[in-house]
Each structure stands twice: as structure tokens, then as C-alpha cells.
Amino acid sequence: MDPNFNQQPNQNPSPAPPANNSNDPIFHAPFNSPVQNQQPQPTVSPPSQTEEMTKQPRGKLFIILCVLGGVVLLLIIFVLILVAATHKKAPAKPAGNGSQSSITDAATSTNVQIINDTITQDLSSLNDDQDFPPDKLTDKTLNL
């Protein structure tokens, strides 16, 4: 047993240095006395109930906002698709009077004339002189 180590089992708070170890300053304090010059330890307290209660409504609010945002986005996409489909389905305005008739309407002089004019336009888009020139495949053109 180390003679310098002096155990004091008594509960006296005031340390009383033993007579035998007056030269050793380190071990003067009794065993069960509080250690001096010790830094206070931080206390970790569990989250309070009020903090938990504020977190829950925030989470719910976030979810609700996300759902609402998704619904609004879907509505916008749906409207855009409808508008695009309506534009596609819109029939080409015929030349002339511009009166739009349904495909199941009986013939009138106006709509037959419109179709006749449209046929002329269709044929006008072709240029036989340009599309089938007579010298396209000649020996001269092909350098044969």
C-alpha cells in the first residue's frame, strides 16, 4: 500500500489533512468530498412537450401544401392539354368566304366552290417542270 495515499472514509465535508501526509498536497481531500476546480458539465434535458407540439403542425402543413401544389400542377397540365387539343382539332379555314361547315353538311354552292379552289391550290403546289426536268438523266448531265 502506498503510504502517500491516504483514504478518509468519514463524511466530514471539510477536508482535514492527515498528519502523516502533510507534505503531499494532492491527496489531502477526503475520498467522498467533491473535487474542486471541476468544470460544470452541460446538462442535456429531453425536448420539452411544447417543442414537439410545434413540430407536428409544421410537418402536417408541409404535407398539405405539397398535396395542394401537386393538384394545382395537374390542373394546369390538364388545361394545357385541352387547349392544345382544341387548337389541333380546329379545322383549317377554307379560302374564300371563310364559312366553316361540318363534314356532314350537305353541299352548297359555296362549299363545293371552296373544295374546287382547294384542289387547284393543291395542284399548284406541284411544279412538274421543276420536279421532272427533261435533262435530268441525260448522258451530258451524268458526264457519260
Added chain:
Amino acid sequence: MNKFAKLVVGLALVSLPVIGVIGTAFADTPPANAAPGSTLAERVDQRKKERVIVLDKNDNQRLISTCESAQGKLRVIQTNAVATLQRHIKVYKNVDGRLWLVTGRLKLATQDTFQLEKQHLEYTDKVAAFQTTVTNYEQALDDTVVINCAADTIGFKALLDTTRLYYDQLAKQSADIREYVINNIKPTLASHVTDLQPKSAPTAGAN
């Protein structure tokens, strides 16, 4: 010069023009459709038999030296031809659709559409013939481009002549379709326009 040699020379002199006439006749003969699923070799043989190409030594040499560059030009023509011909077919189909539409409407208006329907049928036949010629032309043009022309100059020439014939056919058919629509179908439609115009009421108080 003995008699035998004179006979040979005489026969040659007589037969050459005959061969020329026959060759020309063959050259103008419209080419037959290639058999579906036929190979390039089969089509080359077919065109050789149809065209009856005769090349002298100079022509042969010239073709050997120039055919590959000609094939390069034909590739460009081939690329442009596809778009041009598809455009024609699309326009013809549009006109066909409009004729169907106007015929239906005229029937709803209790108009006599016999003449229009007859002309529509003939128009449809002309367009179908054009489409067949397009297919044959594209095939012949493709064969002309891919054949080893230096190794088979007669085959190359036969294919090229076939392509030219189909090309001429296309030009004629396109002009014919246009002329038919303008001179036959459009006047029929114009007569229906006149028939459908509202009749003006007779003016009162003429006396």
C-alpha cells in the same frame, strides 16, 4: 475478193441496220415490272434482255472510265427523288380525299354524282399507276447506283436506260393527272356549283 467474202460483207451490211432498228424498238419498249423479291442479278438480267444493249469497244472503254462518277451523281438524284415523289403522292391523295368529301356532300344535297364518281375512279387509277411507276423507278435507280458498273457495263447501261424510261413515264403521268383534274374534274365540280346556286325568285309586276 471471192464470192464467200462478198456474201459475208453483204450480209453484215444488211444486218447492221436491221439490228439497229430492232434495238431501237426494244429501247422504246416500256420496261416490265420487276418480279417482287427479285435479286439485283435477276433484275440486271431482265433489263439486259429487255434493252438489248450493244456496245462497241470505244463505248465500253468510255463507260468503264466514267460510270463511277455518273453513279455519284445518280446517288444525289436518288436522294432528292424520294422527297419529290412523296410530295406528289401526298398531293394526289389530298385531292382524292377532297373528292370523297365533296361527293358525300353532293349526295346529301340529293345531287347526281354519277359523272363525278366516274371521273374520281379514273383519277384513282391514274394515281395508282403513278405510284407503281414510282416504285419501279426507285428500284431501277437504286440498282443503277449499286451495280459494279466497271465490271458489267452492259448491265449498267441497261439499268440506266430502264431508269430513264421510268423517269419519262413519271413525268408523263404527272402531267396527265394534272391535266385530267383541270380539264375534267374541276369543270364537273363547277357545274355542281352552278346547280346548287339558289334560284332567284321571278320578279313580280313584269307586265
